[in-house]
Amino acid sequence: DPQLNQHYTFDNFIEGECNRLARSAGFAVASKPGGTSFNPLMIYGGVGLGKTHLAQAIGNEIKRNLPDKLVIYVSCEKFCQQFVDSLKNNTINDFVNFYQAMDVIIMDDVHNFAGKERTQDIFFHIFNHLHQSSKQIILTSDKPPKDLAGLEERLLSRFKWGLSADMQVPDLETRMAILKKKMYTDGIELPDNVIEYVANQIDNSVRELEGAMVSLLAQATLNKKEIDLNLAKSMLKNFIRNTHKEISMDYIQKLVCDYFEVPVEMVKSKVRKREIVQARQISMYLAKNHTKTSLKSIGAFFGGRDHSTVIYACQTVEDLIETDKKFKAYVQDIQKKLKTS
Ligand code: ADP
Ligand code: MG
Numbered sequence: 001d002p003q004l005n006q007h008y009t010f011d012n013f014i015e016g017e018c019n020r021l022a023r024s025a026g027f028a029v030a031s032k033p034g035g036t037s038f039n040p041l042m043i044y045g046g047v048g049l050g051k052t053h054l055a056q057a058i059g060n061e062i063k064r065n066l067p068d069k070l071v072i073y074v075s076c077e078k079f080c081q082q083f084v085d086s087l088k089n090n091t092i093n094d095f096v097n098f099y100q101a102m103d104v105i106i107m108d109d110v111h112n113f114a115g116k117e118r119t120q121d122i123f124f125h126i127f128n129h130l131h132q133s134s135k136q137i138i139l140t141s142d143k144p145p146k147d148l149a150g151l152e153e154r155l156l157s158r159f160k161w162g163l164s165a166d167m168q169v170p171d172l173e174t175r176m177a178i179l180k181k182k183m184y185t186d187g188i189e190l191p192d193n194v195i196e197y198v199a200n201q202i203d204n205s206v207r208e209l210e211g212a213m214v215s216l217l218a219q220a221t222l223n224k225k226e227i228d229l230n231l232a233k234s235m236l237k238n239f240i241r242n243t244h245k246e247i248s249m250d251y252i253q254k255l256v257c258d259y260f261e262v263p264v265e266m267v268k269s270k271v272r273k274r275e276i277v278q279a280r281q282i283s284m285y286l287a288k289n290h291t292k293t294s295l296k297s298i299g300a301f302f303g304g305r306d307h308s309t310v311i312y313a314c315q316t317v318e319d320l321i322e323t324d325k326k327f328k329a330y331v332q333d334i335q336k337k338l339k340t341s
Contacts (some may be wrong), residue, residue, distance in 0.1 A: 002074060003073040003074060004056060004059045004060055004063065004071065004073050005056050005060075005073075006060060008052070008053045008054075008056035008057050008060065009057050009060055009061070009267035010023075010026075010027065010030075010057045010061055012181060013050065013053055013054060013057050014170075014174060014178045014181055015174075015176030016017060016170045016171060016173070016175045016177070016330075017041055017168075017171060018049075018168040018169060018170045018171065018174060019049075019050060019054070019168070019170070020168060021166070022043050022045075022054060022164045022165035022166065022167050023054060025038050025041055025163050025165050026041065026043070026054050026055075026057065026058045026138075026165075026267055027058075027061070029041050029058055029136060029138065030057075030058045030061035030062050030065065030199075031061075031065060031322070032040075032287040033062050033066070033103065033104050033135075033136035034103070034104075034134040034135050034136040035134070037162065037163070038162045038163040039131065039134075039136060039137060039138070039161070039162045040127075040131075040138065040139050040158070040159060040161065040162045041058075041136075041137070041138045041163055042139045042140070042141060042144075042145060042159055042162065042164040042165070042166070042222050043055060043138070043140045043141075043165055043166075043167060043272045044142065044143055044144050044145075044164060044165075044166055044167070045138065045142070045166050045167030046142065046167075046169070046170060046205065047142065047205060047207070047340065048204075048205030048207030049106070049167040049169065049170075049205060049206060050167055050204055050206055051109075051141075051167055052108055052140065054140075054167070055073070055106050055108055055138055055140050056106070056335055057075060057171070058106065058138055059073050059104065059106050059164050060069045062104055062136075064105065069103040069104055069123070070101065070103045070104070071102070071103065072099070072104070072106065073106040074105070074106070074107055074108070074110070075107070075108045075109055075112075076107055076108060076109045076110045076111075076112040076113055077109065077112050077203065079107060079123070080112065080113070080116050080119045080261075082095060082097060083118070083119045083122055084092070084119075084164070084261065090162055091235070093124075095122075096122065096125065096126060097281065098295055099126045099130075100129045100130065102127055102130065102135065102314055103135050103136065104135065104136040104137075104138070105126075105130060105135070105136075105138070106138040107123075107137075107138070107139050107140070109139045109140055109141065109142070110139050110140065110148075110151075110159070111141050111142045111143060111148055111151075111333075113150070113151055113155070114148070114150030114151060114329075114330070114333050115150045115260050115330055115333070116259075116261050117152065117258045117261075118154050118261065119261070121149065121152075122150070123155065124154060126160070127155070127158055128158075128256070131158070131161075137162075138153040138160060141159075143165050143262070145159040145160045145164060146160070147190075148299050149329035149330070149332070149333055150249050150326075150329055150330055150333055163182060169203065169204060169205070170206065172196075172200065172203075174200045175199040175202075175203070175206070175209055175296045176195055176196060178206055178210075179198060179209065179213055181193050182210060182213070183195070183213075188217065191228060191229070192229070193229050194227055194228065194229055194232045197229060197232050197233065198212055198216065198232060198236065201236055212236060215235075216232060216235055216236065219235050227319060239330075240264045247290045247291055247338060249257065249287050249291060249293060249298070249301050249302075250281050250282075251298075251338075252286045252287050252290065252291070253267055253283050254301075254336055254339065255334060255338060256279050256282050256283045256286065256334060257279060258281050258336055259279075259330070259333075259337075260278070260281055261276055261289065262275055262276060262279045265301070266279070267279055267280045267283060267302060268301075268303040269303060269321050270303070280302055280303075280313070281313035281314075281317050282317055282331060283301055283302060284298055284299075284309075284310050284313040284314060284317075285302070285313060285314045285317040285318075285331075286334065286335070286338065287302075288310065288314050290338060292336075294307075295307035295310045296313065297307060298310050309315065317331065
């Protein structure tokens with residue numbers, strides 16, 4: 001299974017209060033796929049907290065116990081892309097049959113289904129088919145099912161069928177254990193006070209924690225220095241998070257079009273279909289609020305329109321945000337993606 005990454009195992013997944021339920025449910029599922037009430041198993045939590053690691057570990061553990069099982073790991077994003085491709089190539093049946101033949105499906109980041117109604121429909125059918133045949137479904141998401149915006153109610157209700165288990169930010173002790181395990185695996189020794197210092201400084205995500213450590217090691221190697229507490233202190237100061245990256249209009253356009261499954265060229269065209277107009281207006285609104293581009297240039301970028309069209313688009317979007325809850329959720333969701341990218 002090329003989609004499974006062998007490096008993510010239960011062995012190197014550190015257990016803590018923050019992930020205890022998710023980990024033990026995952027382990028139960030791995031020893032009896034489809035045979036527990038945790039179906040689907042939904043693992044949710046913030047960015048960089050170990051959802052992908054745990055989901056992959058479940059897949060790898062199943063293959064270790066039951067090598068004949070067909071296990072597929074797929075990100076929701078990739079699944080959506082495959083669906084669009086299969087529409088284009090007239091291979092929807094193959095696409096559906098492939099997934100329905102699996103014993104275990106692991107789908108990562110299902111919040112990315114938001115706004116993609118046709119892909120959700122297809123997944124709804126695949127889900128039902130697998131669930132009815134007692135095949136195991138494992139999902140990850142950045143929010144619990146009840147807070148997922150832009151997903152169809154019937155799909156959400158199924159996501160709630162099994163067990164939803166959250167992953168929280170690890171406490172200091174667990175963060176230190178994660179760093180130690182990683183150092184040990186990489187064959188690197190570091191003084192305890194350095195590990196404690198780093199774990200204390202970075203307290204929002206495991207991914208950032210690892211990133212800080214990697215950057216510290218790299219800089220020490222480059223400068224040919226031993227790492228002690230003083231060096232760690234001076235170097236971590238430079239580990240600034242790059243949160244003020246410039247956002248481009250190209251990027252906004254791509255994000256919005258992906259979100260609504262609209263071809264990118266359409267936004268710049270004269271087409272007046274509802275979903276195209278909506279994507280175009282939201283793109284203009286985001287460009288106005290998240291770039292320093294003038295209204296004139298925004299209009300020019302989105303198909304040679306003038307600045308009054310941009311003003312009208314922004315006004316329309318603002319009105320809809322006020323009056324239409326679903327629309328508001330879409331825009332907020334896209335804005336969040338814009339900021340975390
Ligand atoms: P998410 O999918 O929630 O964004 P990831 O699974 O990609 O997060 O985890 C980010 C990094 O942190 C990965 O390198 C992963 O191996 C590591 N990590 C997260 N949680 C743990 C844990 N409990 N034990 C060991 N490593 C962890
Ligand atoms: Mg992930």
